[in-house]
Structure formats: structure tokens, C-alpha cells
Amino acid sequence: MLSHIITYSKFGNLFCGVEHTSINGQEKLYGLLLKKKKDEFLVEKTFKSTDIDKLIDFLPKNQPLSLIINNEKVLFKSVHGVFDAQKALALAFPNLKKEDFYYEVSTAKSDTYIAICRKEYVDSLIEEYQKESYQIVGFSLGNLAIFQLAGFIEDDEIYSSNSSIYLKNGAVESISYSNGLQSNLYTINGLQVASKYILSLAGILNYYVGHKNSVSNFSTRIDKLNDNFKQQRLFSILLKFGLAFIFVLLLISYLFFSSYTSKIDYLNAALELNKTDKNTLLKLTDAVQKKEQLVKNFSLSSSKASWYLAQVGKLIPASILLSEIKYQPLVKNAKEDEEILLEKYNIVIKGKSSDNVEFSKWVKKLELQDWIDKVIIVEYGADKATTTKFELQIKITQ
Structure with missing residues (x-):
């Protein structure tokens, strides 16, 4: 017991x-x-x-x-x-x-x-x-x-x-x-x-x-001590998550940039050897530039993602445990030479809840946020005797 x-x-x-x-x-x-x-x-x-x-x-x-x-x-x-x-x-x-x-x-x-x-x-x-x-x-x-x-x-x-x-x-x-x-x-x-x-x-x-x-x-004094501890713990968790998220984005950016920079160097060398390939080279260069711009967009959006995730994190009650959170997830797996499509202005949250009432209150609080257009409950069903799996989709106000 x-x-x-x-x-x-x-x-x-x-x-x-x-x-x-x-x-x-x-x-x-x-x-x-x-x-x-x-x-x-x-x-x-x-x-x-x-x-x-x-x-x-x-x-x-x-x-x-x-x-x-x-x-x-x-x-x-x-x-x-x-x-x-x-x-x-x-x-x-x-x-x-x-x-x-x-x-x-x-x-x-x-x-x-x-x-x-x-x-x-x-x-x-x-x-x-x-x-x-x-x-x-x-x-x-x-x-x-x-x-x-x-x-x-x-x-x-x-x-x-x-x-x-x-x-x-x-x-x-x-x-x-x-x-x-x-x-x-x-x-x-x-x-x-x-x-x-x-x-x-x-x-x-x-x-x-x-x-x-x-x-x-001294119950009020203890409540304040608890609130301070919970806020510091939440800040620590979100900070670690945010830093890890930014690091992954920077790593992806670096890999993309390195990959396409190598292609540009190769094409520039080929241009010197064969002027007849100039049109082909220009097309490839244009494609590379577009992808570099995509990488830059990823980097620029990281600060927004951190802000959105922090705002969500502030509202999470203790009865909810997150297992996955995605900011602007991929529409589908990207293939070579295909445009990378993102579900723009979307955040997907998955996790478990041990309190149905707290879960409903949390959703209502999210819906009241100025930056959120609407909250869609994609899934909400029993996982174990004491917990319920859920999936939310948050539409960000454009």
C-alpha cells in the first residue's frame, strides 16, 4: 500500500x-x-x-x-x-x-x-x-x-x-x-x-x-515551495528538450548544407571542363539553392518551435505524461529529388493521461491561447487500467 x-x-x-x-x-x-x-x-x-x-x-x-x-x-x-x-x-x-x-x-x-x-x-x-x-x-x-x-x-x-x-x-x-x-x-x-x-x-x-x-x-508556505519546485523541474525538462531539439535541427542543417555544397563544387568543376553542360549545371544549382533555403527555413523556425513547445509545456498538468511532440511534421517521407512537404502551422502531441477531468481542462486551456486556432482530439482511448492514450493536433493561428 x-x-x-x-x-x-x-x-x-x-x-x-x-x-x-x-x-x-x-x-x-x-x-x-x-x-x-x-x-x-x-x-x-x-x-x-x-x-x-x-x-x-x-x-x-x-x-x-x-x-x-x-x-x-x-x-x-x-x-x-x-x-x-x-x-x-x-x-x-x-x-x-x-x-x-x-x-x-x-x-x-x-x-x-x-x-x-x-x-x-x-x-x-x-x-x-x-x-x-x-x-x-x-x-x-x-x-x-x-x-x-x-x-x-x-x-x-x-x-x-x-x-x-x-x-x-x-x-x-x-x-x-x-x-x-x-x-x-x-x-x-x-x-x-x-x-x-x-x-x-x-x-x-x-x-x-x-x-x-x-x-x-504553514500549508500555504508548503504550497509555494511545491509550486517553485514544479516550475523549476518543468523548466529543466523543457530546456533539455529544447536544446536537444535545436541540436538535432542544426545537425540536420549541417548535413544538408554539407551534402549540397559538395554537389555545387562538383558541378562547378564540371562546368570548367565542359561548357556544353552549362544549362544542366544551372538547373542543378537552382535546385540546390532551393534546398539550402529550405534548410535556412528549418533553422529560422527552430526559435518559433521552442516558443510554442514552451507555451504548451507551461500548461501540462502533473497527470499527463507526453510520449511524443512534433512541430510541423512531414506530410510524408521525403524521397530523393522530391519537395519536402510539411504540415505547416501544426503541432502533434501524443501521450498518456491518468485523469480525464484534468485532460479536458488542459484541452480547454490550450483552446483559449491566442496563438492557437483550434485543438483537435485525434485519439483518446484506454491504454491501461489507470491511464488513457491520447493524440492532439494543434492548429496554430496564421
Whole structure:
């Protein structure tokens, strides 16, 4: 079940959670990296560090991370009884200036747990990660991320890096601080994870399915972090695609140009040897010039193609995966000495969609673009149980 949930994310094949905790007054970083292989998730590595700038020894740059902030900067309290977030905050921290703090609240069977941390510290921590080229996509305070993982834990008692957690029937009963010296190994949904990395695993799950078991005042902050990450990822993908596309066009241009330049050189030499072939040579030269102009047109259209593809890319939702995109495709395969015919002002897009509603919204957004004349759905049919193949034809406004 846990692997099945994470499978639906679109963030590569590496999933990482990092916990900031305090052991005997010393700052520790405990990290867990999961890797997707085929249809299952495996523990790629666990790692310990004392500084963010040392994570380069364990993680690739631009790796998305889910943070657990569980050190001395976090104040953690419980109140007996089940209360809503605002009531619990008032009971636990009656003089709290809410505008200065991030807070997170979770409820157990008979108690409510509250964790708070200054916004200034959390934001500066996120900024440190960003300076090291890591993408923070979510965070949680104290041990409260464990509420997300509780349903997958079969043990009645587990230990995190600094607390003992009691569970019953897949729900948290109580959380109390411990000395952090316990080092137990747990099997959670097929993944073997040591106690020090339990919250890192919970952080990964917490982000990819959302904060369903807690109430906080930083959901907007997390949404902004997610948007920034998705935009950077989309830009990176489109940039690589665009550069590859331009390179292919330039390579084709070079091959065409080299080929026809050689023909011109040959014909010029023949002209010197045999004046009677002048008319033939002129005809061939004219043909070559036309083809050279075609090559130039290819080069000039590359910038337009990149712009169109970028505009399409901005509108693609996460539920759609492209398999093919063609700008002004060939009408038919070109043969020797025949004119190369293109479907001008056309873009063909093929791929798969896992959400019919999102697909329809996407098509409507495309139809509203000023540069698009109309969008034709050429094909839309089931591929697998969860995905649907599609083919679109976009008519560009002339």
C-alpha cells in the first residue's frame, strides 16, 4: 500500500526525508533515501550528518527533500483531551504570538499534541538548503509526522530519534520524549527502517499524500515551495528538450548544407571542363539553392518551435505524461529529388493521461491561447487500467 501511494508521484525515482534533531544538545541530521525499482521501493541509503553543506556526500544536487524539524528549536506540548487547533494552542501556549510561529497540531485518542517553531528559524533553514541546491517540498514539526505513518506500523511501541511512541490499532496513543539511545529495526510495509530514520520515512509519506493527520498554519508556505519546485523541474525538462531539439535541427542543417555544397563544387568543376553542360549545371544549382533555403527555413523556425513547445509545456498538468511532440511534421517521407512537404502551422502531441477531468481542462486551456486556432482530439482511448492514450493536433493561428 505504501509503495502504491508513492508510485503516483511524478518527482523522479529518488525520495528523501531529512530530520533535524538534537541528541544531548548536539544537532544531528538523519536522512533516508528511497529508490523506485520497477514496481517497488527499496531503501537506497540512510545517512547521518551534522551540517547541511555536508549532504553533498550523500545526495545529488536538486534532490527534493521533506524536512522534519525536531530539534531544540521546536517546542512540543500535549494537552489532555481532544481539541481543535486554536483551542489546543491557547491551552498549551496561552501567550503565543501566532504571527511569529509555525504550528502543527495532531490529536490522539485522548490527547492533543502541539508543536511550534519560530518562522524565522524555519525559513532560514529552508534557505540554507536552497543555497546548497536542494529543493524543500514540505516540512513537519516535532514527532507529529508519525501520525501519517501510524496506519502502516504493526508494533505497539516504536522509537524515533528522541521519543517513544505508543500505538494501538494503527493509531497513536501517546508520545513521550526519550534519551534517543534506542536503536531498533522496524519492518514497515516491507521496508526495514531503523528507529533513527522513522520520522524521515514519515516525512516522505507526509509530503506525497499531504498533511492529512495534522492541522497547521504553514500549508500555504508548503504550497509555494511545491509550486517553485514544479516550475523549476518543468523548466529543466523543457530546456533539455529544447536544446536537444535545436541540436538535432542544426545537425540536420549541417548535413544538408554539407551534402549540397559538395554537389555545387562538383558541378562547378564540371562546368570548367565542359561548357556544353552549362544549362544542366544551372538547373542543378537552382535546385540546390532551393534546398539550402529550405534548410535556412528549418533553422529560422527552430526559435518559433521552442516558443510554442514552451507555451504548451507551461500548461501540462502533473497527470499527463507526453510520449511524443512534433512541430510541423512531414506530410510524408521525403524521397530523393522530391519537395519536402510539411504540415505547416501544426503541432502533434501524443501521450498518456491518468485523469480525464484534468485532460479536458488542459484541452480547454490550450483552446483559449491566442496563438492557437483550434485543438483537435485525434485519439483518446484506454491504454491501461489507470491511464488513457491520447493524440492532439494543434492548429496554430496564421
